[in-house]
Amino acid sequence: MVRRTKEDALTTRQELLDAAERLFSEKGVSNTSMNQVAEAAGVTRGAIYHHFENKLDLIDALMERVRLPVDDMRDELAQTYHGDPISLLRARCLHIIGQVQDDPHTQALVNILLHKCEYVDDALPIHLRHLSGRNACITECIALADKAKQQGLIDEKYDSKSCVVALFSLVDGLMYNWLLDRDYFDLSTTALQAIDTYLAGLKPRGA
Amino acid sequence: MVRRTKEDALTTRQELLDAAERLFSEKGVSNTSMNQVAEAAGVTRGAIYHHFENKLDLIDALMERVRLPVDDMRDELAQTYHGDPISLLRARCLHIIGQVQDDPHTQALVNILLHKCEYVDDALPIHLRHLSGRNACITECIALADKAKQQGLIDEKYDSKSCVVALFSLVDGLMYNWLLDRDYFDLSTTALQAIDTYLAGLKPRGA
DNA sequence: TTACATACATACATGCATGTTTGTTTAATT
DNA sequence: AATTAAACAAACATGCATGTATGTATGTAA
Numbered sequence: 001m002v003r004r005t006k007e008d009a010l011t012t013r014q015e016l017l018d019a020a021e022r023l024f025s026e027k028g029v030s031n032t033s034m035n036q037v038a039e040a041a042g043v044t045r046g047a048i049y050h051h052f053e054n055k056l057d058l059i060d061a062l063m064e065r066v067r068l069p070v071d072d073m074r075d076e077l078a079q080t081y082h083g084d085p086i087s088l089l090r091a092r093c094l095h096i097i098g099q100v101q102d103d104p105h106t107q108a109l110v111n112i113l114l115h116k117c118e119y120v121d122d123a124l125p126i127h128l129r130h131l132s133g134r135n136a137c138i139t140e141c142i143a144l145a146d147k148a149k150q151q152g153l154i155d156e157k158y159d160s161k162s163c164v165v166a167l168f169s170l171v172d173g174l175m176y177n178w179l180l181d182r183d184y185f186d187l188s189t190t191a192l193q194a195i196d197t198y199l200a201g202l203k204p205r206g207a
Numbered sequence: 208m209v210r211r212t213k214e215d216a217l218t219t220r221q222e223l224l225d226a227a228e229r230l231f232s233e234k235g236v237s238n239t240s241m242n243q244v245a246e247a248a249g250v251t252r253g254a255i256y257h258h259f260e261n262k263l264d265l266i267d268a269l270m271e272r273v274r275l276p277v278d279d280m281r282d283e284l285a286q287t288y289h290g291d292p293i294s295l296l297r298a299r300c301l302h303i304i305g306q307v308q309d310d311p312h313t314q315a316l317v318n319i320l321l322h323k324c325e326y327v328d329d330a331l332p333i334h335l336r337h338l339s340g341r342n343a344c345i346t347e348c349i350a351l352a353d354k355a356k357q358q359g360l361i362d363e364k365y366d367s368k369s370c371v372v373a374l375f376s377l378v379d380g381l382m383y384n385w386l387l388d389r390d391y392f393d394l395s396t397t398a399l400q401a402i403d404t405y406l407a408g409l410k411p412r413g414a
Numbered sequence: 415t416t417a418c419a420t421a422c423a424t425a426c427a428t429g430c431a432t433g434t435t436t437g438t439t440t441a442a443t444t
Numbered sequence: 445a446a447t448t449a450a451a452c453a454a455a456c457a458t459g460c461a462t463g464t465a466t467g468t469a470t471g472t473a474a
Contacts, residue, residue, distance in 0.1 A: 005441060009451060028325035030237040033431055046453050049433075118235035119322040119387070131387065158400060165384065165392050166401030170373065173380030177372065180326070180338065185372050193365060194373030194405075201408030212471065216421060240461060253423050256463075 013051045015041040017065055020058055025108040029059065029117040060125040066109050071133055085144040086153050090199060093171050097191040100175050111179050114172075138164055155204040163202060170198055220258045222248040224272055227265055232315040236266065236324040267332040273316050278340055292351040293360050293406060300378050304398040307382050318386050321379075345371055362411040370409060377405055 004012075019040035023032045034055060038045045052058040099106045113130055121127075138161075145160040154163065174194060178187045211219075226247035230239045241262060245252045259265040306313045320337055328334075345368075352367040361370065381401060385394040 004439095004451065006450085012451080028237075028327040030235075030325060031327050034433095035431075044453055045432090047451075050450090050452060054433080115326040118237060118325060120235040120238050135391075158404065159396075161392065162397045162400045163404070165397055166377065166381065166404065169380030169384050169401065170377045170405075171380070172383055173376030173378070174373065176379055176383060177376050184342075185368065189366075190369045190372055193369045194376065197365065197370070197373065197408035198377075198401075198405050199408070201404035201406070211421065213420085219421080241463095242461075251423055252462090254421075257420090257422060261463080 009051075012041070012043060012047055016043070016048060016051060016058075017062055021062055021105070021108050021112075024059075024062075024116055025111045027116075029112065034058075056125065062109070062112075063126055063129045066105055084151065084153055085148040086199060086202075089141060089144060089148075089167065090195060093167065093195050094188075094192065096171060097174065097188060100179075101187050107179075110175060114176050114179055134168070138168060141167075152204060154202045158202060167195075167198060170194060216258075219248070219250060219254055223250070223255060223258060223265075224269055228269055228312070228315050228319075231266075231269075231323055232318045234323075236319065241265075263332065269316070270333055270336045273312055291358065291360055292355040293409075296348060296351060296355075296374065297402060297406060300374065300402050301399065303378060304381065304395060308385075308394050314386075317382060321383050321386055341375070345375060348374075359411060361409045365409060374402075374405060377401060 016037065020032075020037045023037055023040055034045050034048050037058070038048050041047070048058065052061060100110050101107070113126065117124075117126060119127055141164040142160050145154060145163050148154045149156060149158075149160060154160075171191070174187065174191050178185065178190075223244065227239075227244045230244055230247055241252050241255050244265070245255050248254070255265065259268060307317050308314070320333065324331075324333060326334055348371040349367050352361060352370050355361045356363060356365075356367060361367075378398070381394065381398050385392065385397075
Protein backbone atom coordinates (compact mmCIF):
# COMPACT_ATOMS: atom_id res chain seq x y z
CA MET A 1 0.00 0.00 0.00
CA VAL A 2 1.82 3.06 -1.24
CA ARG A 3 0.71 6.30 -2.84
CA ARG A 4 -2.51 7.95 -1.71
CA THR A 5 -4.62 11.02 -2.12
CA LYS A 6 -3.63 14.55 -1.21
CA GLU A 7 -5.57 14.56 2.01
CA ASP A 8 -3.97 11.27 2.99
CA ALA A 9 -0.58 12.83 2.47
CA LEU A 10 -1.49 15.66 4.81
CA THR A 11 -2.64 13.09 7.34
CA THR A 12 0.69 11.31 7.06
CA ARG A 13 2.45 14.60 7.62
CA GLN A 14 0.39 15.33 10.71
CA GLU A 15 1.02 11.85 12.06
CA LEU A 16 4.73 12.32 11.53
CA LEU A 17 4.62 15.58 13.46
CA ASP A 18 2.55 13.98 16.21
CA ALA A 19 4.98 11.09 16.50
CA ALA A 20 7.97 13.42 16.53
CA GLU A 21 6.40 15.63 19.18
CA ARG A 22 5.65 12.67 21.38
CA LEU A 23 9.00 10.93 20.97
CA PHE A 24 11.01 14.11 21.33
CA SER A 25 9.14 14.96 24.49
CA GLU A 26 9.60 11.46 25.88
CA LYS A 27 13.14 10.59 24.87
CA GLY A 28 14.77 13.84 23.85
CA VAL A 29 15.46 15.27 20.45
CA SER A 30 18.97 13.97 19.87
CA ASN A 31 18.11 10.57 21.25
CA THR A 32 15.28 10.05 18.80
CA SER A 33 16.20 8.90 15.31
CA MET A 34 14.29 9.60 12.16
CA ASN A 35 13.63 5.90 11.88
CA GLN A 36 11.97 5.82 15.28
CA VAL A 37 9.76 8.73 14.32
CA ALA A 38 8.80 7.02 11.09
CA GLU A 39 8.00 3.73 12.79
CA ALA A 40 5.92 5.46 15.45
CA ALA A 41 3.93 7.05 12.65
CA GLY A 42 3.54 3.73 10.86
CA VAL A 43 5.63 4.66 7.83
CA THR A 44 9.26 4.42 6.78
CA ARG A 45 11.99 7.03 6.66
CA GLY A 46 11.14 7.60 3.02
CA ALA A 47 7.95 9.34 4.10
CA ILE A 48 9.85 11.68 6.40
CA TYR A 49 12.37 12.69 3.80
CA HIS A 50 9.54 13.26 1.37
CA HIS A 51 7.79 15.72 3.68
CA PHE A 52 10.83 17.23 5.40
CA GLU A 53 14.37 17.95 4.32
CA ASN A 54 16.04 16.69 7.48
CA LYS A 55 15.67 16.60 11.24
CA LEU A 56 16.06 20.35 11.64
CA ASP A 57 13.34 20.94 9.09
CA LEU A 58 11.13 18.53 10.98
CA ILE A 59 11.74 20.40 14.21
CA ASP A 60 11.08 23.65 12.42
CA ALA A 61 7.71 22.34 11.26
CA LEU A 62 6.98 21.23 14.82
CA MET A 63 7.58 24.76 16.07
CA GLU A 64 5.53 26.28 13.29
CA ARG A 65 2.57 24.07 14.07
CA VAL A 66 2.06 25.23 17.63
CA ARG A 67 1.63 28.61 19.12
CA LEU A 68 3.82 29.01 22.15
CA PRO A 69 1.99 30.36 25.18
CA VAL A 70 4.12 33.43 24.98
CA ASP A 71 2.78 34.12 21.49
CA ASP A 72 -0.77 34.28 22.74
CA MET A 73 0.35 36.49 25.56
CA ARG A 74 1.94 38.97 23.19
CA ASP A 75 -1.13 39.09 21.02
CA GLU A 76 -3.46 39.78 23.89
CA LEU A 77 -1.18 42.41 25.31
CA ALA A 78 -1.21 44.18 21.98
CA GLN A 79 -4.98 44.52 22.14
CA THR A 80 -6.61 47.33 23.98
CA TYR A 81 -7.37 46.27 27.47
CA HIS A 82 -9.42 47.43 30.41
CA GLY A 83 -8.39 47.23 34.02
CA ASP A 84 -5.00 47.86 35.58
CA PRO A 85 -1.79 46.62 33.97
CA ILE A 86 -0.89 44.46 36.97
CA SER A 87 -4.08 42.45 36.70
CA LEU A 88 -3.42 41.99 33.02
CA LEU A 89 0.09 40.68 33.67
CA ARG A 90 -1.23 38.38 36.34
CA ALA A 91 -3.98 36.99 34.14
CA ARG A 92 -1.56 36.36 31.28
CA CYS A 93 0.95 34.55 33.47
CA LEU A 94 -1.75 32.34 34.91
CA HIS A 95 -3.01 31.69 31.40
CA ILE A 96 0.42 30.44 30.38
CA ILE A 97 0.58 28.18 33.40
CA GLY A 98 -2.87 26.81 32.71
CA GLN A 99 -2.06 26.16 29.08
CA VAL A 100 1.09 24.23 29.95
CA GLN A 101 -0.79 22.21 32.51
CA ASP A 102 -3.88 21.42 30.47
CA ASP A 103 -3.02 21.45 26.77
CA PRO A 104 -1.00 18.36 25.80
CA HIS A 105 0.54 19.93 22.71
CA THR A 106 1.71 22.98 24.59
CA GLN A 107 2.99 20.84 27.41
CA ALA A 108 4.97 18.62 25.06
CA LEU A 109 6.49 21.56 23.24
CA VAL A 110 7.46 23.41 26.40
CA ASN A 111 8.83 20.16 27.79
CA ILE A 112 10.99 19.79 24.69
CA LEU A 113 12.16 23.37 24.97
CA LEU A 114 12.99 23.15 28.67
CA HIS A 115 14.24 19.60 29.08
CA LYS A 116 14.48 17.61 25.88
CA CYS A 117 16.80 19.56 23.65
CA GLU A 118 20.26 20.99 24.01
CA TYR A 119 20.90 24.63 23.27
CA VAL A 120 23.84 23.75 21.10
CA ASP A 121 23.72 26.29 18.35
CA ASP A 122 21.97 29.60 18.02
CA ALA A 123 21.10 28.70 14.47
CA LEU A 124 18.63 26.04 15.55
CA PRO A 125 15.12 27.19 14.66
CA ILE A 126 13.82 25.85 17.93
CA HIS A 127 15.93 28.28 19.89
CA LEU A 128 15.38 31.22 17.59
CA ARG A 129 11.64 30.99 17.97
CA HIS A 130 11.87 30.52 21.70
CA LEU A 131 14.11 33.51 22.26
CA SER A 132 12.58 35.90 19.77
CA GLY A 133 9.06 35.26 21.00
CA ARG A 134 10.10 35.70 24.59
CA ASN A 135 12.07 38.87 24.01
CA ALA A 136 9.26 40.49 22.09
CA CYS A 137 6.85 39.60 24.87
CA ILE A 138 9.14 40.93 27.55
CA THR A 139 9.53 44.21 25.71
CA GLU A 140 5.79 44.78 25.71
CA CYS A 141 5.49 43.77 29.34
CA ILE A 142 8.11 46.33 30.30
CA ALA A 143 5.88 49.00 28.84
CA LEU A 144 3.05 47.63 30.96
CA ALA A 145 5.22 47.76 34.05
CA ASP A 146 6.13 51.35 33.30
CA LYS A 147 2.45 52.17 33.09
CA ALA A 148 1.83 50.43 36.39
CA LYS A 149 4.56 52.49 38.00
CA GLN A 150 2.94 55.67 36.75
CA GLN A 151 -0.33 54.54 38.30
CA GLY A 152 1.42 53.89 41.58
CA LEU A 153 0.85 50.15 41.44
CA ILE A 154 4.55 49.34 41.50
CA ASP A 155 7.00 50.85 43.93
CA GLU A 156 9.16 53.47 42.27
CA LYS A 157 12.34 51.95 43.62
CA TYR A 158 11.98 48.94 41.34
CA ASP A 159 13.39 48.75 37.84
CA SER A 160 10.71 47.86 35.30
CA LYS A 161 12.83 45.56 33.19
CA SER A 162 14.02 43.69 36.26
CA CYS A 163 10.44 43.30 37.43
CA VAL A 164 9.37 41.71 34.18
CA VAL A 165 12.45 39.54 33.80
CA ALA A 166 11.92 38.25 37.31
CA LEU A 167 8.24 37.57 36.71
CA PHE A 168 9.07 35.62 33.57
CA SER A 169 11.83 33.77 35.38
CA LEU A 170 9.39 32.81 38.10
CA VAL A 171 6.96 31.41 35.56
CA ASP A 172 9.76 29.67 33.65
CA GLY A 173 11.16 28.20 36.84
CA LEU A 174 7.77 26.91 37.93
CA MET A 175 7.22 25.19 34.61
CA TYR A 176 10.78 23.94 34.58
CA ASN A 177 10.52 22.26 37.95
CA TRP A 178 7.01 21.01 37.49
CA LEU A 179 7.88 19.33 34.19
CA LEU A 180 10.84 17.67 35.92
CA ASP A 181 8.51 15.92 38.34
CA ARG A 182 4.82 16.56 37.88
CA ASP A 183 3.88 14.82 41.10
CA TYR A 184 6.16 16.85 43.35
CA PHE A 185 3.84 19.83 43.58
CA ASP A 186 0.62 21.10 42.09
CA LEU A 187 1.40 23.58 39.38
CA SER A 188 -1.66 25.80 39.28
CA THR A 189 -2.07 26.36 43.02
CA THR A 190 1.63 26.90 43.55
CA ALA A 191 1.84 29.28 40.60
CA LEU A 192 -1.20 31.19 41.78
CA GLN A 193 0.30 31.76 45.21
CA ALA A 194 3.77 32.49 43.83
CA ILE A 195 2.66 35.06 41.30
CA ASP A 196 0.39 36.82 43.79
CA THR A 197 3.16 36.86 46.35
CA TYR A 198 5.59 38.37 43.90
CA LEU A 199 3.11 40.96 42.67
CA ALA A 200 2.23 41.83 46.25
CA GLY A 201 5.89 42.51 46.85
CA LEU A 202 5.94 44.98 43.99
CA LYS A 203 3.36 47.23 45.60
CA PRO A 204 4.48 50.43 47.31
CA ARG A 205 4.79 50.02 51.06
CA GLY A 206 1.84 52.19 52.00
CA ALA A 207 -0.64 50.79 49.51
CA MET B 208 55.77 9.53 24.63
CA VAL B 209 53.54 7.11 26.44
CA ARG B 210 53.46 5.89 30.01
CA ARG B 211 54.21 8.34 32.80
CA THR B 212 54.26 8.66 36.55
CA LYS B 213 51.32 8.46 38.88
CA GLU B 214 50.98 12.22 39.29
CA ASP B 215 51.06 12.66 35.54
CA ALA B 216 48.19 10.25 35.23
CA LEU B 217 46.15 12.29 37.67
CA THR B 218 46.97 15.39 35.66
CA THR B 219 45.75 13.68 32.52
CA ARG B 220 42.55 12.75 34.31
CA GLN B 221 41.99 16.32 35.43
CA GLU B 222 42.67 17.66 31.94
CA LEU B 223 40.16 15.21 30.55
CA LEU B 224 37.56 16.40 33.03
CA ASP B 225 38.38 20.03 32.26
CA ALA B 226 38.07 19.43 28.55
CA ALA B 227 34.80 17.55 28.97
CA GLU B 228 33.35 20.26 31.19
CA ARG B 229 34.27 22.96 28.69
CA LEU B 230 33.10 21.10 25.59
CA PHE B 231 29.89 19.89 27.18
CA SER B 232 29.08 23.41 28.31
CA GLU B 233 29.88 24.85 24.89
CA LYS B 234 28.45 22.29 22.50
CA GLY B 235 26.17 20.10 24.58
CA VAL B 236 26.70 16.66 26.01
CA SER B 237 25.30 14.52 23.21
CA ASN B 238 26.95 16.66 20.54
CA THR B 239 30.39 16.13 21.98
CA SER B 240 32.13 12.86 21.14
CA MET B 241 34.71 11.10 23.26
CA ASN B 242 37.23 11.77 20.52
CA GLN B 243 36.66 15.51 20.74
CA VAL B 244 37.13 15.44 24.48
CA ALA B 245 40.36 13.48 24.08
CA GLU B 246 41.72 15.82 21.42
CA ALA B 247 40.88 18.87 23.49
CA ALA B 248 42.87 17.33 26.32
CA GLY B 249 45.77 16.52 24.02
CA VAL B 250 45.42 12.75 24.25
CA THR B 251 43.60 10.01 22.37
CA ARG B 252 40.47 8.12 23.20
CA GLY B 253 42.60 5.42 24.73
CA ALA B 254 43.32 7.72 27.64
CA ILE B 255 39.63 8.31 28.26
CA TYR B 256 38.72 4.66 28.27
CA HIS B 257 41.60 4.00 30.60
CA HIS B 258 40.33 6.50 33.16
CA PHE B 259 36.58 6.14 32.60
CA GLU B 260 34.35 3.30 31.57
CA ASN B 261 32.26 5.26 29.11
CA LYS B 262 30.59 8.62 28.58
CA LEU B 263 28.19 8.20 31.48
CA ASP B 264 31.04 7.38 33.79
CA LEU B 265 32.84 10.48 32.57
CA ILE B 266 29.78 12.60 33.30
CA ASP B 267 29.47 10.96 36.67
CA ALA B 268 33.05 11.93 37.49
CA LEU B 269 32.29 15.47 36.35
CA MET B 270 29.41 15.69 38.78
CA GLU B 271 31.44 14.19 41.59
CA ARG B 272 34.20 16.74 41.12
CA VAL B 273 32.09 19.81 41.73
CA ARG B 274 29.79 20.75 44.52
CA LEU B 275 26.54 22.09 43.20
CA PRO B 276 25.49 25.39 44.77
CA VAL B 277 22.55 23.61 46.27
CA ASP B 278 24.92 21.27 48.13
CA ASP B 279 26.61 24.17 49.89
CA MET B 280 23.23 25.59 50.69
CA ARG B 281 22.08 22.42 52.35
CA ASP B 282 25.25 22.16 54.39
CA GLU B 283 24.98 25.67 55.72
CA LEU B 284 21.33 25.27 56.50
CA ALA B 285 22.15 22.23 58.56
CA GLN B 286 24.45 24.26 60.77
CA THR B 287 23.13 26.24 63.68
CA TYR B 288 22.38 29.74 62.59
CA HIS B 289 21.60 33.06 64.11
CA GLY B 290 19.16 35.61 62.80
CA ASP B 291 15.73 35.07 61.36
CA PRO B 292 15.04 32.26 58.89
CA ILE B 293 13.99 34.62 56.13
CA SER B 294 17.38 36.36 56.13
CA LEU B 295 19.06 33.00 56.02
CA LEU B 296 17.02 31.92 53.01
CA ARG B 297 17.74 35.22 51.33
CA ALA B 298 21.48 34.98 51.94
CA ARG B 299 21.64 31.43 50.64
CA CYS B 300 19.75 32.24 47.44
CA LEU B 301 21.98 35.20 46.75
CA HIS B 302 25.00 33.02 47.44
CA ILE B 303 23.85 30.56 44.79
CA ILE B 304 23.36 33.37 42.31
CA GLY B 305 26.80 34.77 43.05
CA GLN B 306 28.44 31.41 42.70
CA VAL B 307 26.86 30.78 39.32
CA GLN B 308 27.87 34.23 38.14
CA ASP B 309 31.45 34.24 39.42
CA ASP B 310 32.75 30.69 39.63
CA PRO B 311 33.51 29.29 36.16
CA HIS B 312 33.25 25.65 37.21
CA THR B 313 29.89 26.16 38.85
CA GLN B 314 28.67 28.18 35.91
CA ALA B 315 29.71 25.51 33.43
CA LEU B 316 28.07 22.74 35.44
CA VAL B 317 24.81 24.62 35.93
CA ASN B 318 24.87 25.56 32.28
CA ILE B 319 25.19 21.88 31.38
CA LEU B 320 22.36 20.98 33.74
CA LEU B 321 20.00 23.67 32.48
CA HIS B 322 20.81 23.90 28.80
CA LYS B 323 23.35 21.40 27.55
CA CYS B 324 21.89 18.01 28.37
CA GLU B 325 18.62 16.30 27.75
CA TYR B 326 16.67 14.79 30.61
CA VAL B 327 16.27 11.57 28.70
CA ASP B 328 16.41 8.91 31.35
CA ASP B 329 16.13 9.02 35.10
CA ALA B 330 19.06 6.64 35.31
CA LEU B 331 21.50 9.32 34.20
CA PRO B 332 23.73 10.22 37.15
CA ILE B 333 23.63 13.85 36.16
CA HIS B 334 19.90 13.98 36.78
CA LEU B 335 19.93 11.88 39.89
CA ARG B 336 22.39 14.20 41.59
CA HIS B 337 20.52 17.26 40.43
CA LEU B 338 17.15 16.10 41.66
CA SER B 339 18.22 14.44 44.89
CA GLY B 340 20.30 17.43 45.98
CA ARG B 341 17.51 19.82 45.18
CA ASN B 342 14.81 17.82 46.93
CA ALA B 343 16.88 17.44 50.07
CA CYS B 344 17.53 21.17 50.11
CA ILE B 345 13.89 22.03 49.57
CA THR B 346 12.87 19.78 52.43
CA GLU B 347 15.11 21.63 54.84
CA CYS B 348 13.96 24.98 53.54
CA ILE B 349 10.37 24.03 54.18
CA ALA B 350 11.21 23.58 57.83
CA LEU B 351 12.76 27.02 57.78
CA ALA B 352 9.64 28.48 56.24
CA ASP B 353 7.53 26.84 58.91
CA LYS B 354 9.69 28.44 61.55
CA ALA B 355 9.32 31.79 59.83
CA LYS B 356 5.58 31.41 59.89
CA GLN B 357 5.67 30.71 63.61
CA GLN B 358 7.66 33.88 64.08
CA GLY B 359 5.12 35.84 62.07
CA LEU B 360 7.55 36.57 59.26
CA ILE B 361 5.42 34.83 56.65
CA ASP B 362 1.72 35.39 56.26
CA GLU B 363 -0.26 32.47 57.60
CA LYS B 364 -2.33 32.19 54.46
CA TYR B 365 0.67 30.92 52.50
CA ASP B 366 1.63 27.27 52.21
CA SER B 367 5.21 26.66 53.27
CA LYS B 368 6.07 24.16 50.60
CA SER B 369 4.66 26.39 47.90
CA CYS B 370 6.68 29.29 49.24
CA VAL B 371 9.92 27.35 48.99
CA VAL B 372 9.15 25.77 45.63
CA ALA B 373 8.37 29.20 44.25
CA LEU B 374 11.55 30.71 45.67
CA PHE B 375 13.62 27.94 44.15
CA SER B 376 11.77 28.30 40.87
CA LEU B 377 12.53 32.00 40.87
CA VAL B 378 16.23 31.36 41.36
CA ASP B 379 16.21 28.57 38.79
CA GLY B 380 14.40 30.73 36.28
CA LEU B 381 16.81 33.61 36.76
CA MET B 382 19.79 31.37 36.18
CA TYR B 383 18.03 29.68 33.29
CA ASN B 384 17.34 32.90 31.45
CA TRP B 385 20.64 34.54 32.28
CA LEU B 386 22.61 31.56 30.98
CA LEU B 387 20.59 31.71 27.78
CA ASP B 388 21.83 35.23 27.09
CA ARG B 389 24.22 36.69 29.63
CA ASP B 390 24.08 40.14 28.07
CA TYR B 391 20.34 40.52 28.23
CA PHE B 392 20.22 41.47 31.89
CA ASP B 393 22.52 41.70 34.88
CA LEU B 394 22.09 38.64 37.02
CA SER B 395 23.09 39.84 40.48
CA THR B 396 21.13 43.08 40.51
CA THR B 397 18.05 41.52 38.97
CA ALA B 398 18.21 38.57 41.36
CA LEU B 399 18.66 40.86 44.34
CA GLN B 400 15.58 42.86 43.47
CA ALA B 401 13.57 39.79 42.50
CA ILE B 402 14.27 37.86 45.68
CA ASP B 403 13.62 40.86 47.90
CA THR B 404 10.40 41.55 46.07
CA TYR B 405 9.22 37.99 46.52
CA LEU B 406 10.18 37.87 50.18
CA ALA B 407 8.48 41.20 50.77
CA GLY B 408 5.33 39.69 49.31
CA LEU B 409 5.48 36.89 51.86
CA LYS B 410 5.21 39.23 54.83
CA PRO B 411 1.89 39.58 56.62
CA ARG B 412 -0.04 42.63 55.49
CA GLY B 413 0.32 44.60 58.70
CA ALA B 414 4.06 44.02 59.25
C1' DT C 415 68.05 -6.77 36.58
C1' DT C 416 64.09 -8.87 35.81
C1' DA C 417 59.18 -8.96 36.04
C1' DC C 418 55.07 -6.82 36.23
C1' DA C 419 51.75 -3.18 36.24
C1' DT C 420 50.52 1.30 34.73
C1' DA C 421 49.30 4.71 31.21
C1' DC C 422 48.37 5.39 27.41
C1' DA C 423 48.31 4.95 21.63
C1' DT C 424 46.75 2.43 17.81
C1' DA C 425 44.03 -0.56 15.23
C1' DC C 426 39.88 -3.04 14.56
C1' DA C 427 35.10 -4.41 14.57
C1' DT C 428 30.42 -3.15 14.93
C1' DG C 429 26.36 -0.60 14.68
C1' DC C 430 23.53 3.00 13.91
C1' DA C 431 21.98 7.42 11.88
C1' DT C 432 21.88 10.03 8.03
C1' DG C 433 21.22 11.27 3.24
C1' DT C 434 20.44 9.79 -1.42
C1' DT C 435 18.84 7.12 -5.04
C1' DT C 436 15.87 4.17 -7.17
C1' DG C 437 11.66 1.69 -7.62
C1' DT C 438 6.60 1.19 -7.29
C1' DT C 439 1.96 2.28 -6.83
C1' DT C 440 -1.71 5.25 -7.42
C1' DA C 441 -3.98 9.83 -7.84
C1' DA C 442 -4.32 13.71 -10.87
C1' DT C 443 -4.02 15.70 -15.35
C1' DT C 444 -4.71 16.09 -20.32
C1' DA D 445 -6.65 6.35 -22.08
C1' DA D 446 -2.24 7.73 -21.66
C1' DT D 447 0.98 10.43 -19.34
C1' DT D 448 2.70 12.71 -15.53
C1' DA D 449 3.73 13.39 -10.99
C1' DA D 450 2.92 12.74 -6.17
C1' DA D 451 3.58 9.71 -2.08
C1' DC D 452 5.78 6.85 -0.37
C1' DA D 453 8.98 2.07 0.31
C1' DA D 454 13.25 -0.08 -0.14
C1' DA D 455 17.96 -0.39 -1.02
C1' DC D 456 22.42 1.69 -0.98
C1' DA D 457 26.37 4.34 0.40
C1' DT D 458 28.78 6.89 3.80
C1' DG D 459 30.44 8.42 8.04
C1' DC D 460 30.88 8.72 12.65
C1' DA D 461 30.73 7.13 17.45
C1' DT D 462 31.39 3.59 20.39
C1' DG D 463 33.70 -0.26 22.56
C1' DT D 464 37.28 -3.46 22.67
C1' DA D 465 41.51 -5.60 21.85
C1' DT D 466 46.15 -5.21 21.26
C1' DG D 467 50.61 -3.02 21.26
C1' DT D 468 54.19 -0.42 23.65
C1' DA D 469 56.95 2.30 26.49
C1' DT D 470 57.86 3.53 31.04
C1' DG D 471 57.65 3.63 36.08
C1' DT D 472 57.98 0.44 39.96
C1' DA D 473 58.91 -3.22 42.87
C1' DA D 474 61.06 -7.66 44.05
